[in-house]
Amino acid sequence: MSRPSLGLLALALCATLPAARLEAQSAKPRTPVLLDTDANNELDDQHAIAYMLFSGDAFDVEGISVNRTRGGGDVEMQAKEAERVVQLAGLSKAFPIYRGANGSFAEIAPHVGEREFDGHAAVEMILAQSRKPRAQKLVLVPVGKLTNIALALKKEPALANRVRVVWLGSNYPDPGEYNQENDEGALQFILDSTSVPFEMAVVRYGKPSGTDHVRVTRDEVHARMPGKGPHAQTPVDGRNGGTFRSFGDYSVDLFDHIQMNGTPPSRALYDMAAVAIVKNPAWAHPRRIGAPQLASSKWVDRPENARTITVWEDFDRDAILTDFYATMDHPVLAH
Numbered sequence: 001m002s003r004p005s006l007g008l009l010a011l012a013l014c015a016t017l018p019a020a021r022l023e024a025q026s027a028k029p030r031t032p033v034l035l036d037t038d039a040n041n042e043l044d045d046q047h048a049i050a051y052m053l054f055s056g057d058a059f060d061v062e063g064i065s066v067n068r069t070r071g072g073g074d075v076e077m078q079a080k081e082a083e084r085v086v087q088l089a090g091l092s093k094a095f096p097i098y099r100g101a102n103g104s105f106a107e108i109a110p111h112v113g114e115r116e117f118d119g120h121a122a123v124e125m126i127l128a129q130s131r132k133p134r135a136q137k138l139v140l141v142p143v144g145k146l147t148n149i150a151l152a153l154k155k156e157p158a159l160a161n162r163v164r165v166v167w168l169g170s171n172y173p174d175p176g177e178y179n180q181e182n183d184e185g186a187l188q189f190i191l192d193s194t195s196v197p198f199e200m201a202v203v204r205y206g207k208p209s210g211t212d213h214v215r216v217t218r219d220e221v222h223a224r225m226p227g228k229g230p231h232a233q234t235p236v237d238g239r240n241g242g243t244f245r246s247f248g249d250y251s252v253d254l255f256d257h258i259q260m261n262g263t264p265p266s267r268a269l270y271d272m273a274a275v276a277i278v279k280n281p282a283w284a285h286p287r288r289i290g291a292p293q294l295a296s297s298k299w300v301d302r303p304e305n306a307r308t309i310t311v312w313e314d315f316d317r318d319a320i321l322t323d324f325y326a327t328m329d330h331p332v333l334a335h
Helices: 003-025 044-053 075-088 105-111 120-130 147-155 157-161 178-182 184-193 218-224 247-256 270-279 317-329
Strands: 031-037 059-066 097-099 138-142 163-168 198-201 285-290 293-295 298-300 308-313
Touching (some): 031 044, 031 270, 044 059, 044 075, 044 270, 044 317, 059 120, 075 097, 075 247, 105 184, 120 138, 120 147, 138 147, 147 184, 163 270, 218 247, 270 317
Parallel strands (some): 031 059, 059 097, 163 198, 198 308
Antiparallel strands (some): 285 308
C-alpha cells in the first residue's frame, strides 16, 4: 500500500473512533454522574469537567453544581469558570451550572427546611436528579468541599439510598488536605450521621499512592492539548484574559498561568483522576475500612465501626492519562 493510501486510512480510522467508542460502549450502561466542583480554585476542576463532558460514551451526565472554597472567589466566580468549560464544549444549553454553598455545613444546616438557603439551587438539583428512576444509583462526584452533598443528605436523608458518593479529598491516614479543611463538619456528618455509600479518592500530597501522582508537565500539555476538543462557535473569555474556541487551548493557557511544583515541575490533575476511577475502577485500588473520625483535624481510626467506607489509592497514572488524552483527541459529547 502506498504512503498516501496509508495516510488516508489513518485519517479514516481517526474519524470513526468516536463512533467506535459509542458502539463499544452500547453494550454497557452508561454511569449516571453528577459533578460538584469548586471550579475556579486551580486547574484540575476544569479538566475534570471537560473529561466528564467528553466521555458521553461512558457517562450519563445528570448535572454540574458548584461551591465556594477559599481559593477562587465566591460561588459566582466558581460558577463562571465552570460555565467557561461547558461553553467551550458547546453544551451550555444542556448543562446549566447550579450555584451551591458559599458557607459551611454548620452555618447552613439549620436552614435547610426553609424555602431558600445558601446553596439551595444546587441542593434541590441534586435531590431532584436522585429521584429519577434509573437502573443504577446516581454517582455524586464532589471534587471540592462536601457541603452541598451534606446539605442534601441533611434535607432529605432518604437520598442516602439513591446515590453513591465518590469524593476527591483527604490525605487519609495523614491529616490535612484542601477539600477536607474547607468543611470538616460536612465530612464528619457524612461519616457519622448517614448511611450513604461513601468513597474517598485520596490526595496524599507528595506520595505516589494518591491522586497527587497523576501529574502532567507544562511541556506535556503544550504538546498534547492545543486545539483539542470541539470548537465553540463563539469565542469564550478566559479566566486569565484572552479568548478561546477549544478546551485544549484553554488548558494550555491555564497551565501557563499557574505555578508548577514537584520534580519535574508539574501539576496534579486530582479531580480528573477521581472522575477517571468512576469511569474505570481498575485504574486504582479500593480498600474498605471502618469509617474513621476527625478529631482536632486528625484522623482517628475506628476499625470496629460497622459503618464502612472505601478508600481509593494507588492510582494508575499512565492508564488514566492515556485515556484522558484519548478522550481529548476523540471526544464523545455528553447529552
